[in-house]
Amino acid sequence: MSFTKALSPALREIRILCSQTGAASAGTRQFILSKYPVIKKHNPDLPVLIREAQGTPARVFARFERGVEKHIELDNMSASEVETKVGQLLSS
Numbered sequence: 001m002s003f004t005k006a007l008s009p010a011l012r013e014i015r016i017l018c019s020q021t022g023a024a025s026a027g028t029r030q031f032i033l034s035k036y037p038v039i040k041k042h043n044p045d046l047p048v049l050i051r052e053a054q055g056t057p058a059r060v061f062a063r064f065e066r067g068v069e070k071h072i073e074l075d076n077m078s079a080s081e082v083e084t085k086v087g088q089l090l091s092s
């Protein structure tokens with residue numbers, strides 16, 4: 001998914017959890033560095049929360065309208081795999 005356009009108005013929040021130094025979260029950290037500015041540029045009012053904690057498995061949570069929340073596990077994925085999985089999550 002390309003993040004170069006506004007996301008669905010039904011999307012209320014994105015939360016990204018990962019480890020600051022863990023190898024399993026490397027792809028997620030790279031995704032954050034490369035895609036966060038693009039996501040915020042096209043969705044300035046959308047809360048994108050990034051939570052880093054030692055030993056935390058890499059995951060992304062998406063909260064939609066009416067309290068619907070979905071998540072995916074991102075451990076041991078490359079940045080391109082993370083981008084694909086996050087795109088699928090946000091478009092569902």
